[in-house]
Amino acid sequence: MLDVNFNNGLIAAIVRDSATGATLMLAWMNDEALRRTEESGETWFWSRSRGELWNKGATSGNRQKVVAIKIDCDRDALLIDVIPAGPACHTGAYSCFDDRGSQLDALMHVLRQRSADRPDGSYSTYLFNAGIDKILKKVGEEASEVIIAAKGDDNGRVVSEVADLVYHLSVLLVEKELDWSAVNAELRRRSDAH
Numbered sequence: 001m002l003d004v005n006f007n008n009g010l011i012a013a014i015v016r017d018s019a020t021g022a023t024l025m026l027a028w029m030n031d032e033a034l035r036r037t038e039e040s041g042e043t044w045f046w047s048r049s050r051g052e053l054w055n056k057g058a059t060s061g062n063r064q065k066v067v068a069i070k071i072d073c074d075r076d077a078l079l080i081d082v083i084p085a086g087p088a089c090h091t092g093a094y095s096c097f098d099d100r101g102s103q104l105d106a107l108m109h110v111l112r113q114r115s116a117d118r119p120d121g122s123y124s125t126y127l128f129n130a131g132i133d134k135i136l137k138k139v140g141e142e143a144s145e146v147i148i149a150a151k152g153d154d155n156g157r158v159v160s161e162v163a164d165l166v167y168h169l170s171v172l173l174v175e176k177e178l179d180w181s182a183v184n185a186e187l188r189r190r191s192d193a194h
Helices: 031-040 103-117 123-130 132-150 155-175 180-193
Strands: 011-017 023-029 044-047 052-055 064-071 077-084
Touching: 023 031, 023 044, 023 077, 031 044, 031 052, 031 064, 077 180, 103 123, 103 155, 103 180, 123 132, 123 155, 132 155, 155 180
Parallel strands: 011 077
Antiparallel strands: 011 023, 044 052, 064 077
């Protein structure tokens, strides 16, 4: 286990999205939470209000895969880089420090709910019910519409068509049980390689 200085049995753990660098949350760890985090590769914390260990995402599905754990210079705080499987905040926001989150995060949250619940009358439900071939067809159609719009002079139409493409790509990611964080991580990997 990492050599850290616990204060009254706890250490602050700042959790950060490894792909975007965004701060997601602050939580507390005791020695058992830190040990479980290191062993499982997922974040575990100590709830001061409930007086118990908790595994982030165990009930919500919004797990956090640990990429790296860094210790500050005084060894009394941790910075944990993670790949989040969904929103970090219990409110459903991407980050506990931004109650708005990003539009992509909000979209992905809604699409995951549509995929799970399949409410009647939802276009997203229609796509998920139609399956991968229909989703792929729509991605192709929207990509073509972006190209056509970009050949013209109406930038408003370009933005609208790109938004349609991003929506359909998001549906594809949910269908494939992926997230934009995986795309961000790949872009970061490519950036680091250049």
